Amino acid sequence: MGRMRRIRAQYRSRVTRTGTRQGGVTSRSPDRHPTTRVALAVLAGLSLLLAYELVRAIGIASRLANEDTSIVWVAARDWMARRFRQPNYYGQSYGSTLEAIPIGVLHALGASYGFATSVVAATLEFAAWAALAWAAWHRGRRVMAALAFGIPLALAAYHTVYVTIELQVPGPRLLVVVACALLIALPTRPVALGCAVLLFGVGLQFDASSALLAAPAIAWYVVSYLRTRHQLFAVAGGAVLPVVQFVGTRLFYRRHPDYELHPSPSIRPSVNTLTGSAHHLSEFFGLYAPELWRSWIVPLAVLAFLVVLLLATRRLAYALPAAAVAVIVPYAMSTSRAEAQASLGPLLPRGRILLALPATLWFLTLLVAESGILGRVRASRGTRRALAAVCVVCATSTAVRAADFGGREGFWYGRSIALQAIGQYGFAPNSLMQRQCDDDVAFARRNAVGLIVYADQHAAYSCAAWAPSGITTLVHYERRTWVLYAELEHSRSGVLLVDHPGACALAAQRATCTERSRYTVLTFSRQPAVPLLASIGIGYRGFGPRCRPNVWFGACRRGGADLVRKPFAPGPANAEQARIAIVRAFGAMFEIAPDAATLRNVELGGRLRELAPALQRLGSGVAPAVTEVRFLDNHEATVRFRLRSGTLSGEAVVESGRWRVALPTFCNALPASGELDVSLVTKCFAAGTGAG
Numbered sequence: 001m002g003r004m005r006r007i008r009a010q011y012r013s014r015v016t017r018t019g020t021r022q023g024g025v026t027s028r029s030p031d032r033h034p035t036t037r038v039a040l041a042v043l044a045g046l047s048l049l050l051a052y053e054l055v056r057a058i059g060i061a062s063r064l065a066n067e068d069t070s071i072v073w074v075a076a077r078d079w080m081a082r083r084f085r086q087p088n089y090y091g092q093s094y095g096s097t098l099e100a101i102p103i104g105v106l107h108a109l110g111a112s113y114g115f116a117t118s119v120v121a122a123t124l125e126f127a128a129w130a131a132l133a134w135a136a137w138h139r140g141r142r143v144m145a146a147l148a149f150g151i152p153l154a155l156a157a158y159h160t161v162y163v164t165i166e167l168q169v170p171g172p173r174l175l176v177v178v179a180c181a182l183l184i185a186l187p188t189r190p191v192a193l194g195c196a197v198l199l200f201g202v203g204l205q206f207d208a209s210s211a212l213l214a215a216p217a218i219a220w221y222v223v224s225y226l227r228t229r230h231q232l233f234a235v236a237g238g239a240v241l242p243v244v245q246f247v248g249t250r251l252f253y254r255r256h257p258d259y260e261l262h263p264s265p266s267i268r269p270s271v272n273t274l275t276g277s278a279h280h281l282s283e284f285f286g287l288y289a290p291e292l293w294r295s296w297i298v299p300l301a302v303l304a305f306l307v308v309l310l311l312a313t314r315r316l317a318y319a320l321p322a323a324a325v326a327v328i329v330p331y332a333m334s335t336s337r338a339e340a341q342a343s344l345g346p347l348l349p350r351g352r353i354l355l356a357l358p359a360t361l362w363f364l365t366l367l368v369a370e371s372g373i374l375g376r377v378r379a380s381r382g383t384r385r386a387l388a389a390v391c392v393v394c395a396t397s398t399a400v401r402a403a404d405f406g407g408r409e410g411f412w413y414g415r416s417i418a419l420q421a422i423g424q425y426g427f428a429p430n431s432l433m434q435r436q437c438d439d440d441v442a443f444a445r446r447n448a449v450g451l452i453v454y455a456d457q458h459a460a461y462s463c464a465a466w467a468p469s470g471i472t473t474l475v476h477y478e479r480r481t482w483v484l485y486a487e488l489e490h491s492r493s494g495v496l497l498v499d500h501p502g503a504c505a506l507a508a509q510r511a512t513c514t515e516r517s518r519y520t521v522l523t524f525s526r527q528p529a530v531p532l533l534a535s536i537g538i539g540y541r542g543f544g545p546r547c548r549p550n551v552w553f554g555a556c557r558r559g560g561a562d563l564v565r566k567p568f569a570p571g572p573a574n575a576e577q578a579r580i581a582i583v584r585a586f587g588a589m590f591e592i593a594p595d596a597a598t599l600r601n602v603e604l605g606g607r608l609r610e611l612a613p614a615l616q617r618l619g620s621g622v623a624p625a626v627t628e629v630r631f632l633d634n635h636e637a638t639v640r641f642r643l644r645s646g647t648l649s650g651e652a653v654v655e656s657g658r659w660r661v662a663l664p665t666f667c668n669a670l671p672a673s674g675e676l677d678v679s680l681v682t683k684c685f686a687a688g689t690g691a692g
Contacts, residue, residue, distance in 0.1 A: 039142040039387070042146050043145055054126060057157075057165075058122050061164040062430075063430055064417070065430050070457075070465060073466075074465050075097035075100035086252065092260065092479075117167070125152070128359065132181055133148035135185040139185060141370075150390040153397055156408070158346075158412075172203040172206035173210050177210075179195070179199035179214070180196075180214070183196050187221065190233065196238065209332065213363065216363060260548075268335070270336075281300065284333060285354075287349060288351070303325070307322045329354070345424045346419075347425050440496070441463070443519055444496045451474065452495075456499065491528055494521065498518055498519060510536060511524035525568045528565075531565040534563050534664070540554075542554055543556075543560070544556060545561075546558065571632075582639060582652045585601040586601075589666060603660045604688060610687075624642065625641060629652075637659075643672045663687070663688050664685070667688075
């Protein structure tokens with residue numbers, strides 16, 4: 001042990017004395033720099049400017065939210081209630097809800113969810129750049145410390161607003177940035193290395209896009225510093241928690257496959273995708289354009305310039321990180337997240353896969369400075385000029401944004417709402433959603449209803465976060481799988497439907513239904529609500545112990561929960577006669593009345609006239625055969641029937657005194673009958689609400 005201490009002491013003495021190692025990377029730069037007071041004044045000024053810009057962005061972002069934001073509010077409520085739901089962002093196996101923890105704390109202290117969300121996002125952004133500034137300062141690179149605050153200040157308002165309004169895993173990205181800062185500032189300390197490995201491992205599992213920064217930093221460190229056995233022990237120790245996280249996450253989704261509504265995006269590269277991306281570079285780099293020259297060419301040119309400089313050094317410690325970046329950027333642009341359909345507009349652009357790009361440019365600039373390829377700054381005057389240039393650019397950018405606030409930061413408030421209004425990826429005002437939720441909850445309580453079913457995801461999730469206990473919300477594309485399970489086991493006697501116009505047409509055969517403005521109230525015999533809602537065409541994405549949901553439609557590829565309704569009242573007086581009528585109706589399900597061109601054996605068959613011509617050929621060629629009938633009460637029954645080679649479940653209802661095939665059952669049977677026209681099936685379901 002004593003010999004090892006002497007070797008380490010000699011090693012540190014040599015690094016301090018020469019300022020270089022085998023890789024030519026300095027631990028503390030010998031360059032002259034301005035006095036500490038001047039450097040600290042510059043850092044203080046730039047940090048205040050960045051805080052000022054983020055505060056102005058908070059003023060915009062805190063008033064807006066969408067379904068991606070409101071599901072984080074639900075997670076914040078769960079964290080504060082000490083309820084662990086799933087390892088990742090709800091409904092998917094990537095992303096995280098780590099940001100929801102501080103949001104929940106701020107909300108508990110009295111802040112609104114909107115304000116807490118934007119404050120946390122802005123704080124995480126500021127903390128990431130502060131960590132890099134600390135690393136550069138600790139390394140003796142004063143200009144690089146200033147540049148850490150200067151880069152986000154120089155970027156356009158588009159980027160500033162985006163990082164405060166859109167929660168694109170800022171928490172995991174901060175972990176990766178802090179890990180890089182530890183490697184830069186404390187490269188010879190095993191404890192710092194162990195912490196960095198831990199942060200890399202955790203952060204990259206939540207946000208693989210941060211590899212754009214992590215990969216070159218790790219490559220630089222391995223070539224330049226990874227030498228001793230103590231460092232290898234530190235790597236092994238830091239990797240324990242990430243390994244446990246990886247194994248635990250895999251086991252969780254193996255046991256709960258229906259929680260993985262959105263699996264991790266494929267990382268398989270595609271030449272076609274890369275070719276398409278190359279023709280739309282503005283969508284990838286426009287988010288990182290500077291304020292004074294808002295062109296996507298600038299960040300791309302800076303990236304290429306830095307990579308070429310580092311490759312020109314012909315030193316592995318610098319060339320390898322540059323090569324890693326040069327490979328990762330086009331690789332990311334060739335994956336599924338870079339495809340055209342992955343872009344939903346300016347507020348969810350394809351460029352989000354490169355969110356670590358500004359920090360990566362800073363790191364490459366640090367390597368250029370340490371490589372000495374541009375010549376060393378030998379006089380403090382030159383460094384002062386560099387600091388002055390950074391200050392001028394940042395101050396000018398801030399002044400431009402302040403002078404044209406309405407055309408830059410302020411512009412995004414109206415643009416976000418306008419995008420949402422036309423059905424694109426945008427945001428809605430929190431005040432409007434809060435008022436609507438308050439009205440919905442009050443209406444539900446006046447009607448003694450504890451379940452509110454929404455047509456809109458944002459309304460459902462935001463109200464789930466705001467609503468008092470005793471009120472449950474649901475939406476068709478429900479990310480909270482556990483809520484679906486809970487409703488399947490819980491019996492209710494009433495449901496409030498919000499923004500489901502025309503629902504009473506189908507519900508009338510199954511429940512007492514009243515409509516008023518945006519609201520539809522269903523009152524029925526006590527039973528689980530989800531199967532009842534499915535029987536009137538308000539279906540839910542697939543879930544169940546063995547269900548693996550389809551990515552696009554949410555239906556189970558196999559397995560699935562049992563949504564067959566159970567009897568809740570006495571059946572018809574003459575059960576055998578009713579059974580014969582049901583068998584006859586199902587056998588003639590696709591028969592079209594020649595006089596009126598309607599499907600007379602189907603519920604609301606008069607609304608299906610538009611479908612009749614397309615279904616003419618099915619009338620004689622397909623005859624479903626009933627295998628089982630179970631009466632729910634005297635006017636509803638569940639039915640199992642064979643159609644071609646498959647067995648399906650459905651329902652029959654009494655309409656106008658006659659047993660008919662339930663309309664949702666008929667619509668679901670169309671694909672099995674050989675009618676694979678998706679638009680036809682969509683029109684069939686729409687007919688139930690009169691939209692067809």
